């Protein structure tokens with residue numbers, strides 16, 4: 001019976017070629033899931049994030065306090081701290097399991113500048129009231145109510161703060177989502193392939209992101225930067 005329902009749902013997606021957003025669990029707390037994610041090689045997309053960030057803020061070292069939202073195992077928090085040696089980074093995640101991993105893999109010399117914070121946005125209260133840079137990779141698609149992220153940015157951004165956010169965007173069909181998983185994660189453990197697939201279905205479209213930003217009054221750039229990634233960037237100016 002279950003099988004029949006799954007097949008007919010999939011058939012519906014195929015024939016309409018319109019994929020509605022299907023949420024996945026917000027926090028990544030299953031130790032097996034965290035291990036598979038933390039051990040996977042995300043160097044290519046993470047370096048792509050850094051390249052886009054450098055284009056946005058330049059190489060000069062003017063950032064003193066950065067905030068990384070949904071930092072997971074901390075790879076991007078550390079890449080950023082290494083590239084910007086004067087910056088301090090507060091790296092937030094709602095999953096203690098993820099943060100244990102981040103703490104254990106962060107090089108000692110970065111630990112004075114990278115501080116991992118356990119808490120869930122939007123309710124968390126951060127140790128600083130304002131940040132010069134807010135970054136985030138692959139958090140947006142986890143949020144059941146994405147507007148929470150846009151409002152959170154406004155709450156913690158300093159006047160003139162730069163924002164750089166990368167995420168997956170939702171494919172047009174189940175077939176496309178499966179093809180992307182096959183293309184980029186065929187050799188990864190099954191649990192990671194499953195999570196990747198669910199993340200693609202939970203992701204937003206570029207149009208949905210643009211609409212939310214408009215509603216939030218944020219004049220950000222929304223750019224498709226690969227066959228699966230969107231990069232959202234801009235500056236927050238208080239009037």
Ligand SMILES: C[S@@+](CC[C@H](N)C(=O)[O-])C[C@H]1O[C@@H](n2cnc3c(N)ncnc32)[C@H](O)[C@@H]1O
Nearest residue numbers: 027028070071072093094095120121137138142
């Ligand atoms: C796909 S991982 C991305 C991790 C990391 N940014 C990276 O680039 O690899 C998403 C992370 O966001 C965290 N997360 C999801 N919802 C959150 C929330 N409301 N507040 C804080 N963290 C959240 C999850 O626990 C998970 O560690």
